[in-house]
Amino acid sequence: MSRTALIAGASGLVGSRLLDLLLADDTWDAVLSVGRREVDRSDAKLEQRVVDLLTLSGLPAVDDAFSCLGTTIKIAGSQEAFRAVDHDAVLAVAAAARAAGATRFLHVTAIGASPDSRVFYNRVKGETERDVAASGIATTVAVRPSMIDGARPDAHRPGESIGLVAMRAAGPLLGRYRPNKATDIARALVREAKSDAVGHRVLDAGQIGRS
Template sequence: MGSSSPRRALIAGATGLVGRELVERLLADPACRSLTVLVRRLDALPPRPKLALVELSDAALASLPALDDVYVALGTTIAVAGSEAAFRAVDLDLVVAVARAARAAGATRLALVSAHGADTRSRIFYNRVKGEAEAAVRTLGFERVAIARPSLLLGHRERLGQPPRPIERLAMRLGPLLGVLPASVRPIAAGAVAAALVDALHRAPSGVEVLTSAGMQSFARAGHRAPAE
């Protein structure tokens, strides 16, 4: 790890595929001394040592405990959110609000789960919003920013009490057949994204690093660093 003393971390989006993997990884990591998780419901996760659940609200964001690291794994879909405006409220506005609040609480390192194709100039609304979120968090004054751009995520949402997304269900069924796809668009396990983000956030003291989906899959296979863009 890049820090000599245990870190105080925050996760937003801990009930999603990558967020749940981040929770497990950080709780098992001796370099993480405390983990605060922002949740919609206080029964969203079972009690665990060094884990504190905080109900997400404006008041909670204004009074976060002292932090060193923040992991933002928030995300929805337009279908689930109900409209483009509602999607933007989560994937851009809430992402930035959490990052800004964590920075005010002392966090110096930020890890963000974005998406393959994120680009502020994209004609695709989803990709454009993801790009806007990336651009916004870069301006908040963090010493270290690690941004993951995974392709389609693989994982079992039903185990998290969430309905599986149709395209993710199809990817899980096709399994090995998808191995013929280019690594940049091949589906990636949520655990691989979490592992690469934690590694990237801690291994360098400063700077911005964008982790590609292909790089994160390479990291998962070989245990080496995920190449950045």
Template sequence: MAGKRHIAIAGASGLVGNAILRNALEDPSIEEVHVLCRQPLTVSHPKLLEHQVDFQLIPPLPEINEVYLAVGTTMHQAGSRAAFRAVDLTINLAVAQAARAAGAQRIGLVSAMAANPKSPFFYNRVKGELEAALTDLSPDGLVIARPSMLLGDREALGQPIRASETLTRYASRVVWPLIPQHYRPIQAQKVARALLHHVPTTDQTIILRSGEMQTA
């Protein structure tokens, strides 16, 4: 498989994950795109291979080079801290472990701007714990995207529109020059492009903040 990019994506139904999927399908350097999902996708493509899985028991994966982790929820949608951790940490880590077993040497992660395993805030702490757990897997390269407020068409993906994102989108048009670079809202498309650009060539752990992804 030398020289050929075979990638896996988890979370392709989400805002960033879907952008990663669509960009990957258009990327001529990527030969196969394996998507792990619970429900059938609405996308078809000659190099797309869909794997409907139970994330509690992921079967052995085909040989891959890279894995992109974009599974996530909100505290409101999860309903409890345990349920939130089971999605954002447990599922992403299980996919990463399965991908490493299938030969993946590089990992791309959609994390959160304030991720920190020692954070007093549960959401940020879980995100930080996942980053630490992925580091412990010792991949050749780990690219962690820490976006600020994400922008994109959630309605087109069948997701509820978040009032906070709508308010931020309109407010930022007025005060954009005053917002520090790393705190400005960012399009999910830019996060996806930044990950797909950095993951295949990175031989260390790097963190991409919003300001660094705005030009992707």
């Protein structure tokens, strides 16, 4: 049976790796990328749509939806702008995917995500997980990486680069807090999408690299 994948956030660190995997995997016959701009990629399987994610609608039929959307408060400019990306846009993609027939929604959140957290970042991520699971899509998977390791398409996060150097050196001592490679996260998303498991589940940082 043919399957179509929807991806939001394909221009980012994890999203760009995920797009490569989806295009190379025969599980999916078509891949639809939605976002504020097109990615620099051409493939017979790929369709790109430049859209406002907060008002996304009218999608063709899709089976599996992936969200790699994410920013930082510093880049977004305020807590409200951060929430608009990491919560509101993700929920809008989930709603549009459900309307288009998606039965699976997989998204990247963060280690420590909890709607009850006192930390704003973790609280928003947790609220996103909760609200995606309540969106009406039969199967949802929240992937919670630690700090994401990989060369970013942009260079706007020097603090993360410094932190990664320290965390790589201390990796064996960090346990589940050791950095997760962007490619491993993308592979985990694909693996979970191809799983027969149903319902709502979370993949913790320590589980991301498992085969």
